[in-house]
Amino acid sequence: MKKFFYILMAAAAMTLYACNSDGDKTKINTVTINVLVDNEKISDVVDVTLKSKSTSTSYVASTTAGTATFNVAAGIYEATATLYKESAIYNGTNSSVTVTDDGTNSFNLDMIKSTTSQVIIKELYFGGCMDNAGAKHFANDAYVTLYNNSPVEADASNYAFGIVYPANSNTNSNYRKDGELTYTDYLPCWNAVWWFQSGTQVKIPAYSQIVIAMKGAIDNTATYSNSVDLSNADYAMYDPEVFTLAAAYPAPSGKIPSSHYLKTYLYGLGTAWPLSNISPAFVVFSPEGTTAEAFVKTASNIEIAGNGKAFACAKVPVSWVMDGVEVYSATALDKSNKRLLGSVDAGYVKFTNKLGYTVYRNVDKDATEALQENSGKLVYNYAGGTADVENGSTDPSGIDAEASIANGAHIIYKDTNNSTNDFHQRKVASIKK
């Protein structure tokens, strides 16, 4: 008790001393931060954060004509800013903002377009499941979940979806020569790509998602209890005049408006989009200066990866790719090869099909925990992974993303462009309640 008293007295003395020093005030300096993109001042309004390296005190100011103005004391600061624009993320960090009492205190903050995306693939369910008797494999159910990994609304209207050749990770391909991929600046998207209908605004609110049924946009659980109910999907890949296989493309549930049907164009062969149920290389891309439809309907953008139209691939520039996930078949790891370029996905996620498993993104623990609004809402001890099975995996963050979201938390998923770090094999599809 005595000790506590002495500490309290000392603290009071220091406070009195500070009060007594009011006459000798610290000088406040005007600091300007010029936010630049490609050496030009940014026209958008951006919130710039200036954080003191000594006190960790942060200040936020919006730009006006590309410049944010602060009034701070001398010291060393770090200026940061993030801009979400046209589905891309621009990040800028200047760790050398040294404010002096006599200086000009004008600094530049260069914004770099990030290779990570605002909208990411949160989940890819493609492996199917066993039927009720455990006898036959059902794989006419597949979906992808796009997630807005940012605090601002994303526009995905121009997005398109493709699968990179070959269908499976362990299939031979003449895109490989001497162990290396022959392409460096594009991805060969096989057979067909899908896009949202023209005029349909696809907006994804902050930290929210859309579910796109890629096959079987109905309640598949009525027949296959291990499957998923896609009758409530937000969108559906459904273009029955192009892909006619009714087993893969039953008429979608009435809950999905026809304006939410994605369209496609078949430049290859077949009656269904050949999304692998074993080990696809799946990409989401956003065409620049054109549309996905116009791009794939131009013959010169299509190349044949083998003798015959069955091997037709669209050469999608890698700079268009927003996100991708490379899946390796767990039963053929030694024979599997990369299809996605390192700039899209430097790793892979191991997967075992037929068991209802899904590929699910890991949580960025630090970033998620750093969000103040998540305080008390995060659920830990995640047990949805498959680390307990051969070639399985789980989310090392330990955060149960779905439970946390249900709890009102905002999840920031890991996005290092490396599936080995970013994804794990989840035991059950997240939409399966």
Next chain:
Amino acid sequence: MRRLIAIAAGLLICLLSFAQKYSFSGTILNRKDKSPVDFATVLFVECEQWATADANGRFTIGNIPAGKNTLEISCLGYVTLRMPVTITKNVDVFTVMLDEDNLTLASAVVTAKENESSATTHRVMDRTALDHVQLVSASDISGLLPGGVTQNPSLTSTQRFNLRAGGVTESGNASFGTAVEVDGVRLSNNASLSGTSGVATNNIATSNIESVEVISGVPSVEYGDVGAGIVKLNTRKGVTPYMVTLTTNPNIKQASFSKGFGLGDTKRKASKGVLNVNAEYTTSYKDQRSPYTSYDRKQISASYSNTFMRGFFEGIPLRFTAGVSGNLGGMDSKADPDKLTGTYSKQRNNSLRGNIEASWLLSKPWITNLEFKGSLVYSDNLSKTKDQYSSAGGTVALHGKEEGYFMAQDYGSDPDAAAILIPRGYWYNTMCLDGKPFSYKLTLKGNLAKKIGHVSNRIMLGAEWNADGNFGKGEYSEDISTAPTYRTYDYSELPFMNNLSVFLQDNVMIPTGKQGSVNLIAGLRSESTFIKGSEYGTTSSLSPRFNAKYTVLEGFRRRNKTLRNLAFRASWGMAVKQPSFAILYPQPDYSSIRVLNPPTASDGSAYYGYYIKPSQIEYNPGLTWQRNYQSEVGVDLDILGTKISVAGYWNRTAKSFRVSNAYDSFAYNYTDQSMLESCGIPVDNRTYLIDKSTGIVTVVDKTGALPSETITGITRESLIKRTYADNDGSPVNRYGIEWVIDFPRINPVNTDVRLDGNFYSYKSVDRDLLAYSPTSQQQVDGTPYKYVGWYTGGNKFANGSEIKTVNANVTFTTHIPKARMILSLKVEGALMKYSRNLSEGIDGEIRTVAIPDRTSYLPSGETDFMDNSSYTATYPLYYSSYWDPTPRPFYEDYVKAKTSNPQLFNDLSALVVKTSYVYSFRKNYISPYFSANFSVTKEIGELASISFYANNFFRNMGQVYSTMTKQHSSVSNYIPKFYYGLTIRLKF
């Protein structure tokens, strides 16, 4: 036809001259124990006089003209004896010793023997050779032919003969043109609706095959309905002990029993004949690790043969043979535990074959022999597949054959609905494909053998009637309520294809000097095909055939000379192949387009509307029967005991059968999902009606709360494919050389060395203008594709290919008669294996060009796309469209569209066929490779024999190099994997 008969009559009159005749009597004894050999057949070849030995081995033949003749004595279980005989008087006592055919004889061989008396290439494999290779499927004998490649035995894949031709990828339906006969019974695949392939040999029991004859050269005109090559399987006929055979190898088990019963004599000492019976059970597993999917063959056969020589037949003997053979079996996966419980796939391969044959030695001045043959073959090829089906949503099965728009209906509400809606869930269904081909043949043939001076003349005149039909029901389901999409097509309603043939042949043998002769054979076969009730009506053809053989030197007297035998032969002939039902009556196409896809209701109810457009069988008035022109030259010689036989051949197949495509324009009404958005009736309350003729959709409120709404839809313009019987206007050319060199025995080691091989060349370039349209594809504007490409030789990057191969085998056969053992080592070598894709246009047309990269569609300017490594694009010569069916030159419009009409350019690009490998047209030489096969047969006294073989017993697992891909690959793609088998035969 009248002209033919007149020619035949003229020839007969010329030959009705009388010459001095003698009789020839003798006794046939077993050399070993001097016991009589009864039922032996004695034949004077040139005059065609024959007799059968009685129980005492005695025989008498009359009416033998004076002069040289060839005596041939054969009997089951004995070595056939063939010897020249000069008849100058009646011969009353002539004793012949026959050797039992077993491994104590130095003459035993385990390779194919040349038929030296034939004027064309004709090879024979006897029981010793067949036992040595442990014949399981008749087609396994292909490895015994010159340059033949050994295959591991299997019955779970379809086995066919394919003489003087390559694989199934070659044009010209080679296997379809190879005729197969069992005891003279033609096995026809004409009534098959599954294609134009040769008859499968899987269901032919092999345990009672005594010999196999392979006629690769120009056959006699008595053989019709053939392309190139005839394989004749002859079963055992004659008295035999009880014989039991047990065969095993990793995938096949076989057991058989056979016996030839002598039925004794009548009270008048006339023979009651011989009854041969054979029973065989063979099972072949697809995979030895999972012995459930298997092919079974359970066959019983019986044949009766007798020669009537007493009473009425005294001096004019009549030989009678009747046989029947029944087979039960086929593929079966029913017991496979790896499959889903309750599901199976079974395919029957049952057959019933029957034949009678009578040969009556009339010995009249105007006729020597009269032969009658009758045969029938009935097969039951019913296949049944029971599958489990399941669906997350309602699915539709289409059965309607009528044109129009139809909503899918529940089976309960309309069992005859054109489109049946199967509710979501699980169900089983058994689908059947019932094919029951039937064929019969009747042949009446008269021979006249006449000797005019030293010239032997044998005339044959015959007529043949054969017919093919099918009693099968085609495809059907045991439960149509849950059956998948199919349309009935009852094979039994298809008309029979009948064929009447008349043939005439003269076979002249002219001696030249003391040691030579000239054999000339000329024949003509007239065939008329009648298809009653079909627009094809009657089709006629003439097939002339000629064979000539000049034997310069031969005979016993030259056995110590350097050149002991020298003969040249040449043949030319034409043969006509009747079509298969798959050509005559191709299954109609049905275009079934889903024209209405309303949303699935929350209770899972689905509704679909379809437009069905049938395209009926197209009659092609220009269809002609496939024909084969065959030429051959050969030389046979014997130098110091080294027998050399070389034959060169050239075969040209013209007008080969195929099915071609045509495209018609049509339009239909389509109701898009977005058009239903405006409908105010809640999805769960809707039902849909569709007008059968207009396709206009009416949405009805099930609750009756809201009025019905009509959705007009939009018109879609499209193309529909139909198929029709056609001939390939471009010929298929094959030529080659076959050689066999048998060196004299190396006596110190009892070893024979044989070199055999073949050079084979194939070339075919299809120059017909063939239509193709990717009708399942969409245009750039999102509507169905509307252009048709007209390609020289079809829409493949190559419209032809050339192949050249050299296969050479060396066989070392060590035969130790005292040990009754024969061992053989056969090294098979592929010295050259060359192939190349070809793309050739008509009259200088540029069909294929080099393109600079894989995304280009227009030429790079590089002129040589064949030898230079480049990506290629192949263009149609013309194109037509939905709007204008008149073909327009493609390339000109295509290039123009590149700048003036990008949409057209992109749409027409779908007709451009590109390669993505720079080596697609490169020469492909596969580096030489080898395989060694070892076989041994050992007789254990008279009681038993045992055979063992090991294929690829050096276990060659090396690699070969391809000059096309410039890569190595495993040699296992070309040679049989290491395999072995054992057979034990017991006699008692």
